[in-house]
Amino acid sequence: xxxxxxNIAKLLxxxxxxxxxxxxxxxxxxxxxxxxxxxPEVAIFLKQHVGTACLEHCIRADMCLHFVRQPTDxxxxxxFKGLQNTLYxxxxxxxxxxxxxxxxxxxxQEEKVSEGDLIxxxxxxxxxxxxxxxxxxxxxxxxxxxxxxEPAIVLSIDPDAKPKSYPIVNENWMSLxxxxxxxxxxxxxxxxxxxxxxxxxxxxxxxxxxxxxxxxLNSESEPYLTSNYRIxxxxxxxxxxxxxxxxxxxxxxxxxxxxxxxxxxxxxxxNQAIENDTQKNGSKNQxxxxxxxxxTKYPQDATDQITFTLTGRIKPTGKRISASGxxxxxxxxxxxxxxxxxxxxxxxxxxxxxxxxxxxxxxNLLVKIGTRLRDIVDxxxxxxxxxxxxxxxxxxxxxxxxxxxxxxxxxxxxxxxLTQDEIDIQPSYDPCIRCGFCLQACPMGLEPNxxxxxxxxxxxxxxxxxxxxxxxxxxxxxxxxxxxxRPLVQFIKLAKLKILEAQQKKKQRESKPKxxxxxxxx
Amino acid sequence: xxxxxxEKNSISNCLHVSSAPHIQxxxxxxxxxxxxxxxxxPPLIISIFIFGFQTLIITLVSVVSCVVTEAVSQKMLNRPVxxxxxxxxxxxxxxxxxxxxxxxxxxxxxxxFMAIYVTKILMGGLGxxxxxxxxxxxxxxxxxxxxxxxxxxxxxxRNGSIFTYMNAxxxxxxxxxxxxxxxxxxxxxxxxxxxxxxxxxxxFFFGFRPGCIGETSAFLILLGGLVLLYKKYISWHIPVxxxxxxxxxxxxxxxxxxxTGNPLVAILSGGVMLGAFFMATDYVTSPNQKIAQxxxxxxxxxxxxxxxxxGGYPEGIxxxxxLMNPVVPALDQWFKxxxxxxxxxx
Numbered sequence: 001x002x003x004x005x006x007n008i009a010k011l012l013x014x015x016x017x018x019x020x021x022x023x024x025x026x027x028x029x030x031x032x033x034x035x036x037x038x039x040p041e042v043a044i045f046l047k048q049h050v051g052t053a054c055l056e057h058c059i060r061a062d063m064c065l066h067f068v069r070q071p072t073d074x075x076x077x078x079x080f081k082g083l084q085n086t087l088y089x090x091x092x093x094x095x096x097x098x099x100x101x102x103x104x105x106x107x108x109q110e111e112k113v114s115e116g117d118l119i120x121x122x123x124x125x126x127x128x129x130x131x132x133x134x135x136x137x138x139x140x141x142x143x144x145x146x147x148x149x150e151p152a153i154v155l156s157i158d159p160d161a162k163p164k165s166y167p168i169v170n171e172n173w174m175s176l177x178x179x180x181x182x183x184x185x186x187x188x189x190x191x192x193x194x195x196x197x198x199x200x201x202x203x204x205x206x207x208x209x210x211x212x213x214x215x216x217l218n219s220e221s222e223p224y225l226t227s228n229y230r231i232x233x234x235x236x237x238x239x240x241x242x243x244x245x246x247x248x249x250x251x252x253x254x255x256x257x258x259x260x261x262x263x264x265x266x267x268x269x270x271n272q273a274i275e276n277d278t279q280k281n282g283s284k285n286q287x288x289x290x291x292x293x294x295x296t297k298y299p300q301d302a303t304d305q306i307t308f309t310l311t312g313r314i315k316p317t318g319k320r321i322s323a324s325g326x327x328x329x330x331x332x333x334x335x336x337x338x339x340x341x342x343x344x345x346x347x348x349x350x351x352x353x354x355x356x357x358x359x360x361x362x363x364n365l366l367v368k369i370g371t372r373l374r375d376i377v378d379x380x381x382x383x384x385x386x387x388x389x390x391x392x393x394x395x396x397x398x399x400x401x402x403x404x405x406x407x408x409x410x411x412x413x414x415x416x417x418l419t420q421d422e423i424d425i426q427p428s429y430d431p432c433i434r435c436g437f438c439l440q441a442c443p444m445g446l447e448p449n450x451x452x453x454x455x456x457x458x459x460x461x462x463x464x465x466x467x468x469x470x471x472x473x474x475x476x477x478x479x480x481x482x483x484x485x486r487p488l489v490q491f492i493k494l495a496k497l498k499i500l501e502a503q504q505k506k507k508q509r510e511s512k513p514k515x516x517x518x519x520x521x522x
Numbered sequence: 523x524x525x526x527x528x529e530k531n532s533i534s535n536c537l538h539v540s541s542a543p544h545i546q547x548x549x550x551x552x553x554x555x556x557x558x559x560x561x562x563x564p565p566l567i568i569s570i571f572i573f574g575f576q577t578l579i580i581t582l583v584s585v586v587s588c589v590v591t592e593a594v595s596q597k598m599l600n601r602p603v604x605x606x607x608x609x610x611x612x613x614x615x616x617x618x619x620x621x622x623x624x625x626x627x628x629x630x631x632x633x634x635f636m637a638i639y640v641t642k643i644l645m646g647g648l649g650x651x652x653x654x655x656x657x658x659x660x661x662x663x664x665x666x667x668x669x670x671x672x673x674x675x676x677x678x679x680r681n682g683s684i685f686t687y688m689n690a691x692x693x694x695x696x697x698x699x700x701x702x703x704x705x706x707x708x709x710x711x712x713x714x715x716x717x718x719x720x721x722x723x724x725x726f727f728f729g730f731r732p733g734c735i736g737e738t739s740a741f742l743i744l745l746g747g748l749v750l751l752y753k754k755y756i757s758w759h760i761p762v763x764x765x766x767x768x769x770x771x772x773x774x775x776x777x778x779x780x781x782t783g784n785p786l787v788a789i790l791s792g793g794v795m796l797g798a799f800f801m802a803t804d805y806v807t808s809p810n811q812k813i814a815q816x817x818x819x820x821x822x823x824x825x826x827x828x829x830x831x832x833g834g835y836p837e838g839i840x841x842x843x844x845l846m847n848p849v850v851p852a853l854d855q856w857f858k859x860x861x862x863x864x865x866x867x868x
Contacts, residue, residue, distance in 0.1 A: 016862055317863040389538045395545040402537045423544050430551055431649035436810035445861040471863055476543035483551045490541045
């Protein structure tokens with residue numbers, strides 16, 4: 001039955017580049033979503049997500065291409081020689097001006113909060129924060145973060161508090177106006193769950209005159225991660241309803257859900273939900289929602305790629321994706337939107353995949369935002385002795401961390417505990433042998449090999465000609481395929497930073513003569 | 523299993539922190555190189571049965587001298603010794619494969635020095651050489667030992683022991699290569715020499731013809747080439763365009779009048795197959811983009827036919843590849859990858 005469904009459907013994919021890393025989904029694929037017991041303490045970052053302005057900081061954190069944290073001198077020793085032989089102290093990261101989009105604190109120390117209460121108010125590009133457990137505001141202080149330390153609201157549990165439940169209160173959401181729906185979503189503090197975590201309200205506020213006509217729902221295509229898969233399997237109904245809410249807000253009719261064909265059950269579950277929906281609503285149904293099976297290939301979920309795969313449109317360089325007439329959301333976002341609108345449930349807990357051979361019991365866990373890795377590790381039976389890398393996110397895009405004190409944020413898709421043989425750390429890399437594998441793998445048609453040679457020669461600032469600033473979205477396909485194990489995408493990240501620095505210097509130089517002229521005139 | 527507290531103590535000593543991606547494909551340089559070495563071995567084995575045991579000795583001398591040259595020169599230049607990656611072994615094998623089987627056993631040594639030290643190490647090591655090292659080695663031997671390189675051909679052993687040629691006088695047993703016969707006496711003489719056209723095809727296909735050590739068995743070279751294609755280590759563009767253009771141009775210009783040349787004999791004789799699959803496809807000295815690869819291959823085919831028909835040597839693949847090698851940077855510059863965003867409809 002399964003195979004016939006998939007054979008009939010034509011598998012779409014993007015044309016250029018892409019890779020097929022081992023899926024590693026078997027570890028957690030068949031494990032139903034499990035609710036993790038409330039941890040004794042949670043730390044909720046005031047800055048839950050990376051805004052666009054934060055790009056530079058992310059790159060800066062990546063400047064250490066590969067470092068092993070040395071506990072003695074509290075410095076990061078760079079392993080890759082020939083590129084950066086300097087030592088960066090940890091302060092380098094901590095004292096930097098971080099331009100996350102922060103939320104304003106709405107509670108005071110020792111204040112009593114209960115689950116779901118508003119504790120932080122979103123400003124501009126920030127999102128609302130809600131207490132994920134009932135208890136006391138212990139402190140508002142700096143907490144370890146993948147990029148250093150960040151202020152967070154620390155809540156300690158009230159052991160007598162009962163878990164809050166959210167029954168359906170607003171099943172007939174169709175009667176609400178677009179503005180009401182939008183306000184509900186904004187109030188719930190939902191952010192895009194696909195990647196950067198841009199608050200949903202800014203993702204949805206598209207100009208009226210844009211030629212928007214399609215909503216695309218995508219799901220993660222990285223190895224290991226199965227949280228989206230489980231959501232699609234267990235909450236297909238909510239996803240379809242959420243998609244309809246999104247369509248209503250965007251004032252369009254068409255929605256395409258792209259699912260890779262390595263998740264056949266999810267495709268069947270979503271199709272079933274759509275069928276039930278049509279039967280229920282019949283002719284009243286004004287929306288057209290289809291599930292499109294996609295070829296399994298990373299990065300199938302990337303903005304440009306999924307838009308091309310599903311609509312054939314190619315985003316012009318430097319334009320936003322709304323210029324192509326599509327709005328892209330994650331399937332999990334749709335589910336969370338359903339919860340917010342129909343159950344009035346704020347977004348304070350989420351499903352993450354905890355996987356890798358370094359954890360005793362891999363699982364798909366429903367955890368409170370702010371749960372520390374330490375609590376998750378303890379709940380899942382501890383780590384194995386040979387764990388070599390802890391990655392927040394997927395293996396292609398995630399951040400490696402060195403502390404178990406780091407809490408889960410709204411955008412964490414999973415936590416991987418990888419052993420030595422899973423990550424295959426190379427102590428060094430070899431020269432480029434011009435095999436051209438990276439040219440074939442790059443989904444944007446760029447030249448990672450040439451950029452890497454420029455960076456090695458100390459000419460990072462001259463790499464703008466290769467178009468990395470506009471087109472490279474750092475998917476890592478080039479670094480994955482390189483037989484010389486060259487850190488190609490890391491070189492590109494470094495080059496981007498150097499280009500930015502050069503541009504800033506140029507700006508300063510240009511503004512200085514003006515100032516001196518002004519002085520002369522006065 | 524550890525609990526969180528003891529983990530915290532041991533964790534900071536062993537955790538790796540690096541920028542994404544955290545996984546890498548299993549394909550490494552040495553994996554590719556050793557696969558090429560393995561796919562190059564069948565022609566060596568058959569050559570022992572065609573030309574005798576001394577082909578193995580010559581090949582071993584060539585491989586060992588290449589590896590030793592690389593190790594010693596890298597040591598002397600204070601560079602990391604990279605003999606484990608297998609690229610010097612490939613150069614050694616290829617160098618032996620493209621010299622006649624009747625040469626003195628020590629002949630590959632000066633060739634190996636030229637190929638590894640001058641062409642590869644002095645250029646900056648693997649990845650920086652402009653020319654194919656093995657072919658430079660052969661071109662050097664051609665200039666310094668022209669008699670051995672042009673006359674030490676052996677007739678295939680049909681009913682003798684593989685040690686037939688071991689102590690024999692090379693000059694006395696010399697046998698002209700098919701391309702030599704073709705160039706100087708024509709097709710009729712070649713057919714006369716082998717008996718009939720069908721014998722030519724089968725003998726050439728399986729390797730029973732005079733020629734260089736590793737180039738005679740088209741069948742086994744094809745087998746090795748298909749392994750590389752299957753593994754996706756090489757693409758079809760270069761081999762097909764080299765062989766296709768050689769066949770086409772020979773068919774047009776290779777006969778008594780236009781369009782009477784024999785394309786199949788052109789591919790099966792000489793070193794076109796070996797060159798097309800194993801030397802023109804060398805990553806470092808071939809272009810990256812598909813169109814550039816096709817042009818590169820056609821260039822090699824055209825130069826091969828030009829040298830064969832008009833030049834002083836009966837075979838031209840070696841010089842054809844060497845002449846196209848320096849064009850590669852230009853081809854890479856002219857034919858860039860098409861950017862994804864170039865197709866934008868705006």
